[in-house]
Amino acid sequence: MDKVQDNRAWFLIIPVFLIVAFSAILPLMTVVNYSVQEIFGPGQTLFVGTEWFGKVLADDRLHDALFRQIIYSLAVLAIEIPLGIVIALGMPGGRSAKTSLTLVLLALPLLIPFNVVGTIWQIFGRGDIGLAGATFRALGINYNYTSSPLDAWLTVLVMDVWHWTSLVALLAYAGLQSIPPAFYQAAKIDGASKWAVFRYIQLPKMRGVLVIAILLRFMDSFMIYTEPFVLTGGGPGNSTTFLSQYLTQMAVGQFDIGRAAAFSIIYFLIVLLFSFVFYTIITNTGSGEKK
Amino acid sequence: MATIEFDNLGHSYHPRPSSPTDYALRRLSQEWEDGKAYALLGPSGCGKSTLLNIISGLLVPSEGRVLFDGLDVTRCTPEERNIAQVFQFPVIYDTMTVYENLAFPLRNRKVPEADVDRRVRQVAEALDLTADLKKRAQRLTPDAKQKISMGRGLVRSDVAAILFDEPLTVIDPHTKWILRRKLRQIHEEYRLTMIYVTHDQVEALTFADKVAVMYEGAMVQLGTPQELFEAPRHTFVGYFIGSPGINLMPCTLGGDQAIVEGISIPLAPGSANGLPNHELPKVGAKFELGIRPEFVELTRSGTAGSIPVQVVGVDDLGTSKLATVRMGSHTLKARLSEDQEIPLDAAIRFPTRWTKLYHDSYLVN
Numbered sequence: 001m002d003k004v005q006d007n008r009a010w011f012l013i014i015p016v017f018l019i020v021a022f023s024a025i026l027p028l029m030t031v032v033n034y035s036v037q038e039i040f041g042p043g044q045t046l047f048v049g050t051e052w053f054g055k056v057l058a059d060d061r062l063h064d065a066l067f068r069q070i071i072y073s074l075a076v077l078a079i080e081i082p083l084g085i086v087i088a089l090g091m092p093g094g095r096s097a098k099t100s101l102t103l104v105l106l107a108l109p110l111l112i113p114f115n116v117v118g119t120i121w122q123i124f125g126r127g128d129i130g131l132a133g134a135t136f137r138a139l140g141i142n143y144n145y146t147s148s149p150l151d152a153w154l155t156v157l158v159m160d161v162w163h164w165t166s167l168v169a170l171l172a173y174a175g176l177q178s179i180p181p182a183f184y185q186a187a188k189i190d191g192a193s194k195w196a197v198f199r200y201i202q203l204p205k206m207r208g209v210l211v212i213a214i215l216l217r218f219m220d221s222f223m224i225y226t227e228p229f230v231l232t233g234g235g236p237g238n239s240t241t242f243l244s245q246y247l248t249q250m251a252v253g254q255f256d257i258g259r260a261a262a263f264s265i266i267y268f269l270i271v272l273l274f275s276f277v278f279y280t281i282i283t284n285t286g287s288g289e290k291k
Numbered sequence: 292m293a294t295i296e297f298d299n300l301g302h303s304y305h306p307r308p309s310s311p312t313d314y315a316l317r318r319l320s321q322e323w324e325d326g327k328a329y330a331l332l333g334p335s336g337c338g339k340s341t342l343l344n345i346i347s348g349l350l351v352p353s354e355g356r357v358l359f360d361g362l363d364v365t366r367c368t369p370e371e372r373n374i375a376q377v378f379q380f381p382v383i384y385d386t387m388t389v390y391e392n393l394a395f396p397l398r399n400r401k402v403p404e405a406d407v408d409r410r411v412r413q414v415a416e417a418l419d420l421t422a423d424l425k426k427r428a429q430r431l432t433p434d435a436k437q438k439i440s441m442g443r444g445l446v447r448s449d450v451a452a453i454l455f456d457e458p459l460t461v462i463d464p465h466t467k468w469i470l471r472r473k474l475r476q477i478h479e480e481y482r483l484t485m486i487y488v489t490h491d492q493v494e495a496l497t498f499a500d501k502v503a504v505m506y507e508g509a510m511v512q513l514g515t516p517q518e519l520f521e522a523p524r525h526t527f528v529g530y531f532i533g534s535p536g537i538n539l540m541p542c543t544l545g546g547d548q549a550i551v552e553g554i555s556i557p558l559a560p561g562s563a564n565g566l567p568n569h570e571l572p573k574v575g576a577k578f579e580l581g582i583r584p585e586f587v588e589l590t591r592s593g594t595a596g597s598i599p600v601q602v603v604g605v606d607d608l609g610t611s612k613l614a615t616v617r618m619g620s621h622t623l624k625a626r627l628s629e630d631q632e633i634p635l636d637a638a639i640r641f642p643t644r645w646t647k648l649y650h651d652s653y654l655v656n
Contacts, residue, residue, distance in 0.1 A: 185349055186382040189369045190443060191399035200384040200395075 034261035084168025118230025149239035300355035330499035381436035586645035
């Protein structure tokens with residue numbers, strides 16, 4: 001077949017290209033531009049090359065924040081993914097009022113604005129008036145998220161679990177609902193145990209949605225900002241200061257635009273890298289041909 | 292292997308069924324022999340899947356009992372009944388290899404690994420899966436996947452029965468034919484009780500020793516393929532089995548004669564005696580005369596006992612001819628041999644042996 005040159009295709013691509021350019025590429029390029037300059041004020045800039053990148057990479061506070069961030073994201077995944085699956089397995093199936101009610105109840109935390117979630121937990125955990133905080137105090141447990149780093153960490157984690165496990169559960173539930181009943185009947189006839197049904201039918205069939213759940217929860221938790229900011233403000237000390245918050249302090253608090261820009265680019269690359277690694281690992285495990 | 296018995300079995304999805312039409316499966320008492328191949332045949336929604344699920348134990352019937360070898364298993368699970376079932380769409384365990392898939396039912400039952408290996412290889416051999424044993428099941432074609440599903444049913448040597456729920460739907464016609472032969476061979480070799488649900492008459496007739504035809508929740512006939520062909524007990528059987536189906540004409544009765552639009556057609560002597568309670572035909576009771584196209588004789592006018600007809604069309608089917616004739620206001624089909632001449636002054640005869648009388652759709656005999 002002869003190749004036909006047809007330039008009309010460009011008319012179809014250009015609008016998309018423009019939208020992407022204005023929404024993603026241009027803002028990103030601005031950041032790249034800032035990251036190689038020292039900015040003293042409007043119009044007063046000095047080209048500094050890769051100096052900011054060197055400084056950011058050598059920053060100890062950033063290393064601490066990154067380490068904290070990785071631990072936090074892994075903890076979020078380790079709790080929310082299994083918990084979400086367990087909830088999905090326990091949810092009623094079919095089209096009944098019970099199903100609808102469960103779905104609505106599960107979706108509720110997802111509908112609450114992030115800073116409201118932070119405020120809810122801030123009050124909930126307070127020792128004087130908060131339901132949880134006061135209960136702990138009454139039980140004699142010394143709980144105070146404003147002074148104990150461990151308590152602050154636990155509170156932030158529990159808050160995230162409360163806020164986002166529903167998402168994992170709903171995704172896993174959608175995956176479970178797509179399994180034809182014949183699979184369960186066949187497994188029953190094959191004499192499969194409950195564990196075998198989970199291991200060989202439910203888990204493999206949920207894989208697609210779980211990849212999405214893991215990626216979403218990883219990226220979101222890696223970029224978390226609002227809730228810990230409202231709840232603990234990054235404290236006590238720097239114990240709950242995650243990457244986003246450190247970045248904001250740098251860019252808005254200290255107005256260190258050039259350094260913050262270099263930081264942003266590194267941050268972006270880290271998220272990209274981690275997501276890529278996760279995606280590759282999950283899509284390759286279990287699907288490869290056994291040699 | 293087991294004898295399967297239905298004792299006053301019926302099922303309705305309604306909480307309080309009142310009329311017969313509320314039943315997905317109407318009252319049924321029957322015994323199915325051990326080691327035979329049965330087919331459940333009927334259009335969609337006729338109740339065949341309901342009956343199959345009751346046999347397999349996936350559904351508890353609302354009425355009556357199911358007995359395996361005389362033992363009441365009505366409320367037993369599929370596992371307790373020790374049956375195997377193959378579903379319409381391939382059910383495979385994606386993350387396992389073909390070998391592991393076939394071994395799964397045995398390993399779940401803690402069969403010694405040496406026996407597992409022997410059985411798996413035997414079944415793989417029978418289903419031509421040996422070359423694929425080490426492959427991951429997910430990567431195979433739909434018909435190979437369905438072979439695995441079948442293999443998982445066949446791998447257990449001690450099952451009471453193997454149930455097939457339209458297992459060849461996803462398979463291409465040629466492979467369908469091969470697989471059906473394979474099943475037939477396996478049946479003859481191991482003498483397993485097999486129950487095969489299908490809506491395809493060819494599949495049912497070639498596979499089974501006995502075919503149960505279902506219609507609107509009722510089992511209208513259970514018989515060998517020959518019985519279904521020669522003596523359909525219900526007009527639906529006549530219509531559903533055979534291609535084309537039976538010729539039917541509304542008629543009235545006069546002694547041993549059926550009268551169709553004033554034309555008398557002789558019936559086998561005593562045909563009308565089989566009427567329920569020898570009652571005189573009730574007003575409104577419907578009589579029909581039925582004869583298969585294969586048994587209609589086409590001759591010249593004037594032959595003794597013949598009725599003149601008008602030939603409307605002839606279809607040459609390669610191995611036989613199918614004539615469409617008009618008798619009064621009725622159109623009939625007649626199957627003729629390839630070399631038979633069609634006379635200009637055509638007439639048809641109804642051999643009494645093959646001319647059946649139906650009363651409210653049921654055969655009178």
